[in-house]
Amino acid sequence: MTHHSLGPAPSGAGHFSSPALAEPPRPGSGLPLHLDRRHLLGLEGLDRAEVLALLEAAEGYRGRLARARAGEPGGGLPFDDLAGVTVLLGFFEDSTRTRVSFELAARYLGATVTTLTTAGSAVSKGETLYDTVQNVRAMGVDVVVVRHVASGAPYFLARHLDVSVVNAGDGRHEHPTQGLLDLMTLRDAWQGRFEGRRLALIGDIAHSRVARSAIFGLRALGASVTIAGPRTLLPAGVEALGCTVAATVEEAMEGADAVMALRIQRERMDSGLLPTLGEFSRVWGLDPERVRLLARDAVVLHPGPINRGIEVAPEVADSERSVILDQVGNGVALRCAVLARCAAARRAARAGGAAA
Numbered sequence: 001m002t003h004h005s006l007g008p009a010p011s012g013a014g015h016f017s018s019p020a021l022a023e024p025p026r027p028g029s030g031l032p033l034h035l036d037r038r039h040l041l042g043l044e045g046l047d048r049a050e051v052l053a054l055l056e057a058a059e060g061y062r063g064r065l066a067r068a069r070a071g072e073p074g075g076g077l078p079f080d081d082l083a084g085v086t087v088l089l090g091f092f093e094d095s096t097r098t099r100v101s102f103e104l105a106a107r108y109l110g111a112t113v114t115t116l117t118t119a120g121s122a123v124s125k126g127e128t129l130y131d132t133v134q135n136v137r138a139m140g141v142d143v144v145v146v147r148h149v150a151s152g153a154p155y156f157l158a159r160h161l162d163v164s165v166v167n168a169g170d171g172r173h174e175h176p177t178q179g180l181l182d183l184m185t186l187r188d189a190w191q192g193r194f195e196g197r198r199l200a201l202i203g204d205i206a207h208s209r210v211a212r213s214a215i216f217g218l219r220a221l222g223a224s225v226t227i228a229g230p231r232t233l234l235p236a237g238v239e240a241l242g243c244t245v246a247a248t249v250e251e252a253m254e255g256a257d258a259v260m261a262l263r264i265q266r267e268r269m270d271s272g273l274l275p276t277l278g279e280f281s282r283v284w285g286l287d288p289e290r291v292r293l294l295a296r297d298a299v300v301l302h303p304g305p306i307n308r309g310i311e312v313a314p315e316v317a318d319s320e321r322s323v324i325l326d327q328v329g330n331g332v333a334l335r336c337a338v339l340a341r342c343a344a345a346r347r348a349a350r351a352g353g354a355a356a
Contacts, residue, residue, distance in 0.1 A: 033155060037345035038164045040338050041154050042174040043216040051183065051220050057337035058184055058330070065108065065333055081336075082111035085343050088136055089115045090146045091168070092129065092153075097304055097328060098168050098178070102145050105335035114141075129153060130160065137163055143343055146170075164342040172207055178303055179213025181334040183221065185327045186258055189299045194221035200252040200294075201225055201243070202284060203262030203311060204233040210303045211262060215241050228252035229262075229284060232273040249284050253293045260301040261286050261311040277310050287313045291321060299323045 033041055043051070067075040087106040091099050099115070106113045116136065133144060143164040146154050151171030158165040169175040190197055199218055205211045205227050215225050225243040227234070228251065239245060246252035253259050264280055274280055286300065300312070300322045308314050317324060 033158050036158070038342055038349060039154075039158045039166065040176050040342060041158060041165065041167045043176045043179050043213045043220070044174065046216070046220055048220050048222070051180070051217060054180055054334075054337055054341065055184055055187060057341065058180070058334040061336040061340075062330065062333035065336070068108075078108050078110040080110045081340050082106065082109035082343055085110075085142045086112045086114065086140055087143045087145065087339065088133070088141045089113065089168075090129075090133060090136075090144055090148075091115070091117050092146070092148045093169070095147055095168070097331070098147065101328075101331040102166075102168060102177075102335050102339075105332050105339055108332070109336055109339060111143075111339070130156070133157055133161060133163075137161055142346065143339060145339075164346045166338055166342060169209055171209065172212075173209055174213045174216075175209040175303075176213050177331070177335055177338055178210050179217045180338070181327055181330045182210075182214055182260070182301060182303070183217050184330045184334055185301065185323050186218075186223075186299075188326065189297075189323060190257065194218065194223040197223040197257040198255075199223060199225050200246075200249075200256040200259040201227045201262065202249055202252060202259060202286065203229050204264055205229050205238060205262070206233045206235040207265065208262050212241065214260065215243050226252045226256065230274065230280070249286075249290060250293060253290055255293070255295055256298060257295050258299050258301060259286060259291070259294060260303070261306075263303065263305065264307060264311055277307070281310045285309075285311060285313060286316050288315055288319075291316055291319075294321075301327060304328065 033039060035045065064075065064079070068077045089099060089102055103113055103115070116132070129148065141163055143166065144157060144161070145166045145168050146157060147168040148154070148170050151173035153170050154165050154167040157163070167174060167176055169178070186197075186199070187194070199214065201211055201214060211227070218225055219242045226246050227238065227243050228246040228249050234245065264274070264277065291300065298321065300316055300319070302312055302317070302324050304324065304327070306312055306317060306324070308317060316322065
């Protein structure tokens, strides 16, 4: 079988598989991949009920974890939700918070966890992503959590490997668990009501997978999104994602129920997309004066890591409006819910196949 017989790789997907070792797509549930509950590949296409179910499950895990940490009877860690399940954390792009959060979630649920990174792995010696994960799968892995620089890498794995796949961030495409933990944080701040609410999303939209997941998730729940940023960092036709574009940060933030600043990567300056970080901060940064434009009870978010004094002024990041640390804390419970959902769906699918 040739590489081309696998079908075209997603846009920007890069080099995924070895033609000699590629195999046909494995049989699955018959659902489109983005609707197959064995995987979480993105928030695009998920409906309101599905998103809310994940948030409800995450809320349940948050309570269970709090009781366990408090030493309440019957709540000790680890739980047994994923007992007998092996989770591979395949991080082929740098990460700290997301990787640690997934690892804690898997261990808290009683899973066996193994970590694979580019450094020191066969990938650094020229092995493809497909072959690496195939080899690990042969060792009995049930769930693969993957972060990859290539957009579409998790879809490729879900299509060709008989494992559950969770997208921990793929290129410029999506970061669905970040999107969900942001929704969880907003749900707390907005007392559970998304309809009629509006988020202002500020900064580098063009290169942000976080922005895409935020837009898809909020739209599914009935909220709206206004984006603003330098023209060089706004993708062409971004309105097609279902958001509106403001000309200035002040216009975007006026009356908004929340604002999220996105991280500016220093390489954007090197490529000529930004003049200086100081200029970005002056024109687009979240400072106390701009924050006063928000609705009275609005909150400030940031997916991290923060460049203090650039995207967000220190006095804003540390203010009562800031829920940035709440986002981090919610990440573990949210990822518990995602791992449990995917593993349960995989068990159900395999049981159904065996019965057939």
